[in-house]
Amino acid sequence: MTGSWLGRVAAGAPAQVFPLVGRGARRHVRDLLGRDEIDLVASPRHATVLLMAGQIPVAWDGFTDRVHDQLPHPRIVVHAPWDPGDLVEDLVAAHHAVMTGTTASTPPRGPATAPVDWKGVGPHGQGGEGMMGGTPYGRPMAMTGEDLRDGLQLDLVGVRIGPFLAWWWPPGLLLDLRFQGDLIVKAEVADARPFAQTLDDAKHMGGTTPPTPAEIVTDTLGAVGHQSLAQRWLACAGPAQRSGLAGRIRRSVAGFSPGTGRSDVDGRDLRQRMTEWVRLATIDTPTSPSTPLDDPPPLSGAAAVGHLPVLLAGLTWREAAVTIASLGLDLSEPGPGTAPDVDDAVSATALEAPG
Amino acid sequence: MLSAFTAMVAATGSVVLVGLLIQHHRSLLSPDLQTWSERAPVLGGAEVGVHAWNRFHVRYYPMVLVFIAFEMEMMFMYPWAVVFVEEGLKALVEMGMFLTILSVGIIYAWREHALRWQ
Numbered sequence: 001m002t003g004s005w006l007g008r009v010a011a012g013a014p015a016q017v018f019p020l021v022g023r024g025a026r027r028h029v030r031d032l033l034g035r036d037e038i039d040l041v042a043s044p045r046h047a048t049v050l051l052m053a054g055q056i057p058v059a060w061d062g063f064t065d066r067v068h069d070q071l072p073h074p075r076i077v078v079h080a081p082w083d084p085g086d087l088v089e090d091l092v093a094a095h096h097a098v099m100t101g102t103t104a105s106t107p108p109r110g111p112a113t114a115p116v117d118w119k120g121v122g123p124h125g126q127g128g129e130g131m132m133g134g135t136p137y138g139r140p141m142a143m144t145g146e147d148l149r150d151g152l153q154l155d156l157v158g159v160r161i162g163p164f165l166a167w168w169w170p171p172g173l174l175l176d177l178r179f180q181g182d183l184i185v186k187a188e189v190a191d192a193r194p195f196a197q198t199l200d201d202a203k204h205m206g207g208t209t210p211p212t213p214a215e216i217v218t219d220t221l222g223a224v225g226h227q228s229l230a231q232r233w234l235a236c237a238g239p240a241q242r243s244g245l246a247g248r249i250r251r252s253v254a255g256f257s258p259g260t261g262r263s264d265v266d267g268r269d270l271r272q273r274m275t276e277w278v279r280l281a282t283i284d285t286p287t288s289p290s291t292p293l294d295d296p297p298p299l300s301g302a303a304a305v306g307h308l309p310v311l312l313a314g315l316t317w318r319e320a321a322v323t324i325a326s327l328g329l330d331l332s333e334p335g336p337g338t339a340p341d342v343d344d345a346v347s348a349t350a351l352e353a354p355g
Numbered sequence: 356m357l358s359a360f361t362a363m364v365a366a367t368g369s370v371v372l373v374g375l376l377i378q379h380h381r382s383l384l385s386p387d388l389q390t391w392s393e394r395a396p397v398l399g400g401a402e403v404g405v406h407a408w409n410r411f412h413v414r415y416y417p418m419v420l421v422f423i424a425f426e427m428e429m430m431f432m433y434p435w436a437v438v439f440v441e442e443g444l445k446a447l448v449e450m451g452m453f454l455t456i457l458s459v460g461i462i463y464a465w466r467e468h469a470l471r472w473q
């Protein structure tokens with residue numbers, strides 16, 4: 001497509017960027033929302049540029065490779081392991097280069113054909129008992145389990161989600177979910193934990209404080225899908241300007257039924273938590289809210305990870321995603337599970353400086 | 356007449372031919388045919404664990420049942436009214452049979468609490 005007219009037209013559009021948010025990079029990625037030259041897209045399928053931001057452990061190369069292959073051609077990778085510097089220019093230049101054909105689209109990293117064949121026990125390769133059983137393409141079929149709503153025996157589908165789902169997703173959070181139809185019946189935090197976004201040393205990237213209420217509101221709006229509202233919220237200069245958007249933000253989550261994502265810890269559901277974050281973001285000193293005993297702060301951070309299984313059971317995926325975003329899971333303490341050693345296992349590819 | 360028939364055959368044939376061509380030479384339309392790893396579902400980097408083939412409960416089925424029982428019934432009854440004027444008792448008996456069969460569905464919907472206001 002070298003020099004094609006369509007390619008040149010597409011090169012002039014905002015760079016469609018899908019970020020892989022590593023350690024300490026979340027703020028920089030969130031800041032990209034406010035840039036007109038960048039379009040922070042919802043999934044790898046929308047993207048041209050794959051941004052690998054922050055430190056991503058070598059052990060997670062499998063995850064990054066899979067996301068990389070999910071970008072359609074033409075695609076290009078931009079590494080920003082440390083201080084992003086002129087990140088926006090790099091992203092725009094990469095987008096332009098690959099769209100006009102001066103840089104070739106990166107080849108797939110995963111296998112070209114299925115590593116495991118279709119295999120079952122039947123004469124046509126189907127599964128064992130009726131529709132169930134067998135392992136087509138190395139994947140087991142869903143088996144039945146008791147349904148949450150009426151006790152019927154329905155198929156349980158296990159889906160592992162994360163660690164790089166979207167820009168608003170807690171970086172590194174890997175969830176094992178079991179669905180029956182549209183409902184999550186069981187949720188577990190898999191053998192990983194959200195990357196610490198609150199570095200003590202902070203020598204490579206910024207971000208030395210936990211996420212502010214304003215940032216959690218931004219992420220939740222992203223999860224809801226109101227990206228333009230998130231951009232307007234992010235562009236607000238201070239609490240006074242933000243309060244002008246407060247009503248609009250409360251309405252954006254008004255569609256969730258009361259009690260969705262309710263936790264006994266803070267006594268709030270998703271909507272009340274969002275209202276509280278907005279309130280904290282629109283008062284003058286959001287970092288030191290006065291919290292009397294009868295009004296606990298919203299459930300967030302490391303404490304919230306342990307409650308995810310209870311919080312997410314019974315929700316639909318959309319409700320679960322917004323609930324997760326509303327918890328502000330940028331962690332500095334280790335959560336459950338065994339984390340890959342982030343300190344000395346920085347991806348070799350991520351060490352290449354941008355430009 | 357024959358020319359119209361020939362034109363129809365030609366049109367059908369060309370549609371089938373183009374369809375077959377697309378089937379066999381998909382690379383003509385999409386030069387970057389995706390590999391196995393590129394076709395994987397987007398889960399944020401995680402691998403697919405379970406085969407996507409699964410059965411789930413269609414929870415809107417009581418509404419469908421009620422719709423068929425009442426709406427479809429009316430669709431038949433309007434033209435039947437015209438026939439009834441001509442045929443008399445015979446048409447009445449036939450409609451009676453139809454409604455009997457339909458009422459089994461209504462009784463089933465009743466048992467499934469489809470008629471309960473929630």
